[in-house]
Amino acid sequence: MSISGNNTVPDSPSSGPPSWLIHGSLIALGLLAFWPTVGFDFVNWDDPAYVWHNDLIRDWSPSTLYGILTETVTRNYAPLTITTLLIDHTLWGMQPSGYHATNVLLHVVNGILVFLLVRQLVGSSGTAWLTAALFLVHPVQIESVAWISSRKGLLSGTFILAALWVRLRPDADTDSDLRYLLLLGAALLSKALAVVVPPIVLLYDVIVARHSWRDAIVRQVIPGLMSLLLLLKTMAAQHTVLGGLRGHLDLSLPEIVAVDLVILWRYIGMLVWPRELCVLYDPPVSGIGTSVLAAALAWTAVAGLLWMYGRRCRLLIWSVSTFFLLLFPVLNFFRITTLMNDRYLYLPCIPFFAAAVSMVQYAGSADRVERLPSLRIFSGAVRWAVGLSLTVAALLATWRHLPVWQNSFTLWHHAMQHVPQLPTVRMQWALTHHDSGRTRQAVRILQQALIETQPDAADRRRMETAVTQWTAELEQSSRLGTGAGSDRR
Numbered sequence: 218m219s220i221s222g223n224n225t226v227p228d229s230p231s232s233g234p235p236s237w238l239i240h241g242s243l244i245a246l247g248l249l250a251f252w253p254t255v256g257f258d259f260v261n262w263d264d265p266a267y268v269w270h271n272d273l274i275r276d277w278s279p280s281t282l283y284g285i286l287t288e289t290v291t292r293n294y295a296p297l298t299i300t301t302l303l304i305d306h307t308l309w310g311m312q313p314s315g316y317h318a319t320n321v322l323l324h325v326v327n328g329i330l331v332f333l334l335v336r337q338l339v340g341s342s343g344t345a346w347l348t349a350a351l352f353l354v355h356p357v358q359i360e361s362v363a364w365i366s367s368r369k370g371l372l373s374g375t376f377i378l379a380a381l382w383v384r385l386r387p388d389a390d391t392d393s394d395l396r397y398l399l400l401l402g403a404a405l406l407s408k409a410l411a412v413v414v415p416p417i418v419l420l421y422d423v424i425v426a427r428h429s430w431r432d433a434i435v436r437q438v439i440p441g442l443m444s445l446l447l448l449l450k451t452m453a454a455q456h457t458v459l460g461g462l463r464g465h466l467d468l469s470l471p472e473i474v475a476v477d478l479v480i481l482w483r484y485i486g487m488l489v490w491p492r493e494l495c496v497l498y499d500p501p502v503s504g505i506g507t508s509v510l511a512a513a514l515a516w517t518a519v520a521g522l523l524w525m526y527g528r529r530c531r532l533l534i535w536s537v538s539t540f541f542l543l544l545f546p547v548l549n550f551f552r553i554t555t556l557m558n559d560r561y562l563y564l565p566c567i568p569f570f571a572a573a574v575s576m577v578q579y580a581g582s583a584d585r586v587e588r589l590p591s592l593r594i595f596s597g598a599v600r601w602a603v604g605l606s607l608t609v610a611a612l613l614a615t616w617r618h619l620p621v622w623q624n625s626f627t628l629w630h631h632a633m634q635h636v637p638q639l640p641t642v643r644m645q646w647a648l649t650h651h652d653s654g655r656t657r658q659a660v661r662i663l664q665q666a667l668i669e670t671q672p673d674a675a676d677r678r679r680m681e682t683a684v685t686q687w688t689a690e691l692e693q694s695s696r697l698g699t700g701a702g703s704d705r706r
Contacts, residue, residue: 239346240329246608247325247353250615254317254363258624261648262496263366266291267302268316274303291366294450297406298369316365323371324362328353330378335571337382338532344578347604348571354612356491356619357566360559363622369408370563376404377411377564384418394436401440409451410564412444413542420542424535452551465502465549465556476502477548478512480557484544488562488569491611494618495635496628497642498557533575536568543568574604625649640672644680651687660687 259268268274273284285296285303301319309315328349336345352358361367380400383393397418404411415437422433468476480500487494501508519537527534543565549556577600621631629646636642643666651659663680666672672680 234342239332239342243328243332243346243349243353244325246350246612247328248321250354250612251321251324251358251362251619253616253619254321254622255314257313257317257363257622259313259316259365260622260628261625261652262364262628262645263291264364267299267366267368268306268311271299271302273299274306277303277307289451292451293369293409294447295369295373295406295408297403298372298408301368301372313365316368317363320362320365320368320371323368323375324353324358327371327374327378330375330382331567334378334382334385335567338385339571339575341575341578343601344571344574347574347608348567350604350608351570351574351611352567354608354615355488355566355570356494356611356615356617357487357559357562359494359615359618359622360496361563363619364560367560370410370560373404373408373411374564376400376407377414380404380414381417385421398440398443402443405443405447409447410543410546412448413545415440415444417539417542420538421535424538425531427531466552466554468502468549470550472502473549475509476500476505476556478516479505479508480548481541481544482512482515483557484562484565485569487559488566491614491618493635494559494621496559496621496632497555497636497639499636499639500556502556533572536572539568540565540572577603626653638670640666640670640676640680643670644676644683647683651683656687656691660684660691663687 267290271290273281273288273290275281281303285299288294290299302316305316305319331352332345332349334345335348336342339345361370377400380397383389383400384397386393401411401414404414418440419433419437422428422436423430465473465476483500523530523534523537544561547553547558547561621627625645626649629642629649632639632642633646643662647659647662647666650656650662663684667677667680667684
C-alpha cells in the first residue's frame with residue numbers, strides 16, 4: 218500500500234478475507250451501533266418541519282410532487298430527501314421507527330461505499346476496512362443517523378460517495394463521467410453540500426492523477442454549472458427564515474476566519490477524542506486571541522509539513538484538501554445559523570480517518586520497520602489490534618451517548634446540562650415541557666431564560682410571545698376548570 222500517489226496496486230483477491238466477510242462485518246458494525254435508534258421517537262428540532270407539519274409528504278398528488286420539486290424546507294432545497302420522507306410516510310405514517318430504520322440503512326450503505334472508495338484510492342483492504350469501520354461506529358455520527366431531520370446528509374452522502382467511487386477510477390472514461398454527472402445531480406438534489414464535489418474531483422485530477430489544470434477544469438465545467446445553480450437556489454432560501462444561533466452573523470470575514478481556525482482544531486479533537494458532544498455548541502467568538510494564534514501556528518506547521526513531503530504524498534495532500542473542502546460550506550463564509558455541529562463531520566471524517574490509518578500502515582510497512590526497528594510495534598497484528606481497539610472504543614462511546622437522542626426530553630435535558638446559556642436551548646426545553654402538558658413549568662423556564670441568558674431581539678420576541686400565549690392558555694383552562702395546561706406529573 219502506498220499513499221504517495223495514484224500508482225497504488227489493489228490487493229489481490231487472495232491477499233485478504235473474502236468480500237462477503239468484509240462487507241458483512243461492516244454491515245454488522247453499522248447495525249450494532251445504530252439499530253437501537255429504531256426505537257427512538259421524533260424530536261422537536263426540525264422534525265416538525267420535515268415530518269409533523271410537512272404537507273409535502275402527505276400524498277402523491279401532482280400538486281404535492283410539484284411542491285417537492287419547487288419548494289424549500291427549513292431553508293434547504295432537497296427534493297430527493299423530501300421524496301424519501303414521502304416514501305417513509307406512505308409506509309409508516311407517523312411511526313418514527315420506519316424513518317429511523319431508513320436512516321440506519323442509508324448509513325450502512327455509506328459505510329460500504331467508504332470501504333470501496335478508500336480501497337480503490339489506497340489499494341489496501343485493511344486500510345479501507347478500518348476507515349469504514351470508524352466511519353460507521355464513531356460517536357460523532359450520532360446526530361446524522363439518530364436525527365430523522367438529518368436525512369439529507371445521509372442521502373447526499375450516499376450519492377457523493379458513489380459519484381467519487383465512479384469518477385476517481387484509474388481507468389475513468391466518458392461513461393464514468395456520465396455516471397458521475399448523474400450521481401452528482403442526485404447528490405445536489407439531496408443536500409447543497411454536494412457543491413464541493415467538483416472541486417474535490419478537480420484537485421484529484423491535478424494532484425493525484427497529475428492531469429493538466431486545463432484538462433481538469435474542462436472536465437468539471439458541467440458539474441460546476443450544476444453546482445452553481447443549486448448553490449444559488451439554496452443561498453436564496455437561507456435568507457428567508459431565521460433560526461438556530463445568530464450571534465456570529467455580524468462577524469466580519471477576518472473574524473470568521475479567526476473563529477474557524479479554532480473550530481477546525483475542535484473538530485479534529487472531536488474525531489480523536491469524542492467527548493461532550495451536544496446538539497448545539499457555543500464556541501466563543503471574542504476574547505480568543507491566544508487560541509487563534511495557537512491554532513494559526515499549528516495550521517502553519519501542518520501546511521509546512523505537507524509542503525515538505527507533498528511530492529511523495531500526493532494522495533495525502535489531496536485527502537487534507539478534501540477534508541477542508543467538505544467543511545467549507547459550513548464555515549460561515551456563506552452565513553448559516555450555526556457555527557459548528559456534529560453532523561458537519563459526517564463526510565469530512567472519512568479523509569481524516571483514511572489519512573490517519575494510512576500513515577500508521579505506512580510507518581509500519583516492512584521497509585520502514587527494517588530501517589527503524591523502533592517502528593516494529595506498528596507492524597502486523599499489533600497494528601490490527603490497535604485499529605480494532607479504537608473501533609471498539611468508538612462503538613462503546615456511541616452506545617453511551619446514543620440515548621441522548623431518544624426523544625425531545627432527553628435531547629434538551631442533555632443540552633441544558635452542557636450549554637444552558639444558549640437562548641435557543643432554553644426555548645426548546647420550554648417547548649418540550651409545553652408539548653408534554655407541563656405548561657406552567659414551560660412558562661417558568663422562559664421567564665428564567667429572559668433573565669439569565671442574553672437573547673437577541675428576535676429570540677426575546679419569541680420567548681415573550683410564547684410566555685404570553687402559554688399564560689393565556691393557563692388562565693383559560695383555569696376559568697374552564699378543566700385542569701388542561703397544568704403540569705402533568
